[in-house]
Amino acid sequence: MRLSNHAIIAGSAGGTEAATVELLRADILGSAEEMVGRIREQVPEYAPDAGAHPSEALRRGVDLALRRYVEMLDQHVGRGARAGPARAGDWREVYRALGATELRAGRSLEALHAAVRICARVASRRLRAFAARHGLPPAAVAWLAEAIFDNIDEIARVSAEGYARAQEDSAGERDRRRRRLAELLVADPPPAPRALAAAAAGAHWRLPRRLAVVALAAAGPPARPPLLAPEILSACDDAEPYLIVPDPEGRAQVRALVNGLARHRAAVGLPVAPEHAARSLRWARLALELAGRGHLPCRRLLWCGDHLATLAVFQDEALLAALGERRLAPLAGLREDKRRLLAETLLAWLRCNQNANEVAAHLHVHPQTVRHRLRRLTDLFGEQLRDPGLRFELELALRAECSGGVRRAGKAEQR
Structure with a gap:
């Protein structure tokens, strides 16, 4: 926002804008405790009994917002900003980091923005009380109120950037772990049970009792990676793509999954225990190969369970x-x-x-x-x-x- 310059603040307090800022400074910096208290009362995710205690990070964020507000006022009245937390580094990076911290703590972006709005309301109310206390007319403090909301809007925007960036990083890391888990499941020889359990836990994927591997054969140009249910592990970007389907309950579930994959033929391996996923993949790929050579029906979807004799005959x-x-x-x-x-x-x-x-x-x-x-x-x-x-x-x-x-x-x- 471009703040307009006011020459003299009218009213009983008299003086310049700089004098008003000096009077207001202590009130601004002293409002942190009230803001933190209101946030913890009104936003459940910051309540004292919300599990992990966000008090320290919350207090740091409020203090920084208030110091940045004071800094904006100093710049407006032509006084260089004083050294402090808001000047020690790029305040934007601090709030981006705060947004990322909120994501990692499991709190929502809505909760963070609710906290920011509470700060704005508290600051606005205290500003009106300050004006009344010093006999200042509304016009004399209008620019101060505008600066409050400019500050809050900018903080909300920058913290949302940090939150979104952390979401992307988290999703990327999760995808890398899930891809690594898929590779581990179909490894031959199979991984040790402890290694498999650790990889599944790291990917936030529950090891099923049984799973089936679906081998895919592209029937056209590479398609955009499909949107899959979170329980499906995908290696669709592999040279020989495949999916891992946990606890396949019936053919309808797998058929619907494959129908969502454009330009692909598929073969469904037999359901096996997780440590034997490589076998399911091997059978599924053999079925695709035999269909391509005319030994099995060339259908959009093949079920290895329907062709056990042929698969057994062609193993060697x-x-x-x-x-x-x-x-x-x-x-x-x-x-x-x-x-x-x-x-x-x-x-x-x-x-x-x-x-x-x-x-x-x-x-x-x-x-x-x-x-x-x-x-x-x-x-x-x-x-x-x-x-x-x-x-x-x-x-x-x-x-x-x-x-x-x-x-x-x-x-x-x-x-």
């Missing part, structure tokens, strides 16, 4: 290829189209409990066609079809064969 593809090469060797010399028809028929026969009629319905062919193929398969595989253990291995190899999962030896020669 080198071993799976070796199994296929050994068990499906009787098909190796056939033309590609003939091999495919016989492989599909044999897999259906194993799945349909060796019932030719069910196989025919499943493949949409005549039962006689199925029986013809089965005679050919009996000639090729012989004893393997009668041994339960070998039939199980055959089914695994055929599942991979029919989904394109086995690289067959001698394929080039067949062409």
Whole structure:
């Protein structure tokens, strides 16, 4: 505010503005006790029984506000400001620090601003009493009242800046701790239970009984980081992004979560204990990979629990290829189209409990066609079809064969 210059203060006290300021100085600096008392009476967060006692910081803030007010008055009447707490450093930084202190103490910005308004009311009332006591007309002290509210407004603004800056720093630190916790949860080998508990406590995240990891596959340009519920841990900026969902209660919860992620496909790992989160992530990423290669349905959302057999079969593809090469060797010399028809028929026969009629319905062919193929398969595989253990291995190899999962030896020669 630009204060207008008044030449002489009228009234019984007479004298100049400088004389008025000198008279007022002691009254101003003596009002701190009353202001602190009013604040503690009227703002619950500063009450004596509010837990942590804010009295010292509160008194410092009030004293500084009053000294800054006196300093403003000295500057207005052309007298250099006296050395003191308000001049010892940048008062703005002091009030920014006060705003930050209030946040860390768990008090709201509204409480701080309520305290500032109480100071303004007390100062305004005492100024009116001062004017009456010295016989000063209202016009003589109007500029003093204006200076009160200018001072209070500036203090409120600067302390709010400090409060907001501390909020940003706190949120940034919390996000860093939550990201570190997510990384620790999916680490392989898993962290020690004590380290995991400490990281969860530092991130203000309750370790759940079980959790599921959701692996994400971007289906377009990187999206803006999603707004997630506080219990969800996110590593969406990772090269291979994922989410950690505690205590997944049902599919609707996870489906709603994934639907909020634009341009992403996702696979949900099996629920596991927190120390086994790396397993859930590994299974989810395998599901995405298999879907991309056509071995699982290419859906927006895959559930590992729906595809356990396929995931188990593809855990070790080198071993799976070796199994296929050994068990499906009787098909190796056939033309590609003939091999495919016989492989599909044999897999259906194993799945349909060796019932030719069910196989025919499943493949949409005549039962006689199925029986013809089965005679050919009996000639090729012989004893393997009668041994339960070998039939199980055959089914695994055929599942991979029919989904394109086995690289067959001698394929080039067949062409």
